Amino acid sequence: xxxxxxxxxxxxxxxxxxxxxxxxxxxxxxxxxxxxxxxxxxxxxxxxxxxxxxxxxxxxxxxxxxxxxxxxxxxxxxxxxxxxxxxxxxxxxxxxxxxxxxxxxxxxxxxx
Amino acid sequence: xxxxxxxxxxxxxxxxxxxxxxxxxxxxxxxxxxxxxxxxxxxxxxxxxxxxxxxxxxxxxxxxxxxxxxxxxxxxxxxxxxxxxxxxxxxxxxxxxxxxxxxxxxxxxxxxxx
Numbered sequence: 001x002x003x004x005x006x007x008x009x010x011x012x013x014x015x016x017x018x019x020x021x022x023x024x025x026x027x028x029x030x031x032x033x034x035x036x037x038x039x040x041x042x043x044x045x046x047x048x049x050x051x052x053x054x055x056x057x058x059x060x061x062x063x064x065x066x067x068x069x070x071x072x073x074x075x076x077x078x079x080x081x082x083x084x085x086x087x088x089x090x091x092x093x094x095x096x097x098x099x100x101x102x103x104x105x106x107x108x109x110x111x112x
Numbered sequence: 113x114x115x116x117x118x119x120x121x122x123x124x125x126x127x128x129x130x131x132x133x134x135x136x137x138x139x140x141x142x143x144x145x146x147x148x149x150x151x152x153x154x155x156x157x158x159x160x161x162x163x164x165x166x167x168x169x170x171x172x173x174x175x176x177x178x179x180x181x182x183x184x185x186x187x188x189x190x191x192x193x194x195x196x197x198x199x200x201x202x203x204x205x206x207x208x209x210x211x212x213x214x215x216x217x218x219x220x221x222x223x224x225x226x
Contacts, residue, residue: 004154032211043114043202043217044155051212089154093211099170100211102147102154 003027004092006103013110019077021106023090026071030092030101035064035075038087038105047088048075080110115139118203118218126226130191133221135203137184141216143167143209144186146178147202149220155202161186162209193225 005024013019023033031052036044050057050064050073057064063076077084090103115138125131137144146158157170161180172178175193180186190197200222204215 002154006154034214036215036217041219043116043204043219044215045114045217046214049212049214091155096211099157099168100215101157104154 002104003030004090004101004103006088006090006106008106009104010107010109013080013108015082015110015112016079019075019080019084019108019110021075021077021088021090021108023073023075023103024071025073025092025101027092027094027101028071029094031095032093033064033066033073034091034100035062036089036091036102037084038089044089077108080108082110082112084108085110114216114218116141116203116205116216116218118201118221120221121219122222122224124224124226125193127193127195129193129225130189131193131223133188133190133201133203133223135186135188135205135218137186137203137205138216141205141207142184143206143213144180144184145204145206145215146172146186146188147204147217149200149202150196151199158188160209167209190223195225198223198225 034049035047038044087105117136147155158172160168206213
């Protein structure tokens with residue numbers, strides 16, 4: 001069952017503009033969310049996280065927004081750079097349950 | 113470089129066979145996770161170990177087993193392989209094994225079952 005969904009398989013953005021990657025979840029018990037970035041031939045790398053007690057977390061060019069009522073989170077990258085081109089995975093977990101659920105990923109392409 | 117080492121990088125084998133995937137966690141990390149990524153799908157959690165003991169189990173088939181050794185490296189054993197087991201298998205490690213401890217992933221082992 002896909003409890004974490006990334007409905008856009010791909011996204012293309014011009015360099016310097018904003019990239020918005022979306023993620024929806026179905027399990028209302030999820031309370032911790034993370035974004036990972038993956039380059040080809042490499043494993044995913046941690047990017048940013050957010051706890052359900054917050055609705056926004058910012059780290060440099062990356063901001064994650066959480067809308068608990070809509071069961072939706074998004075990752076904003078501003079400004080987008082060609083080096084941001086990668087696959088982005090959204091992940092969620094519930095309490096101390098280590099069974100972290102990942103979405104299928106969104107491939108971001110930032111064009112120069 | 114995440115510090116997590118997975119071997120081999122590629123593995124090609126036939127149906128019905130058994131293979132072992134190996135993972136060395138990042139120095140200092142006590143917890144090891146195994147994930148499976150099939151084509152165009154997300155990462156499916158298989159199993160987690162913490163300091164040698166199984167901590168959490170996901171969608172791991174009975175044909176699959178894993179263990180974490182005293183030196184903290186881990187092995188994932190896949191037996192009676194089927195075509196559908198072809199996937200990228202990732203190992204990840206973390207310091208505490210808690211959900212708010214980010215995972216550090218290896219580069220994966222690509223398994224092809226023919």
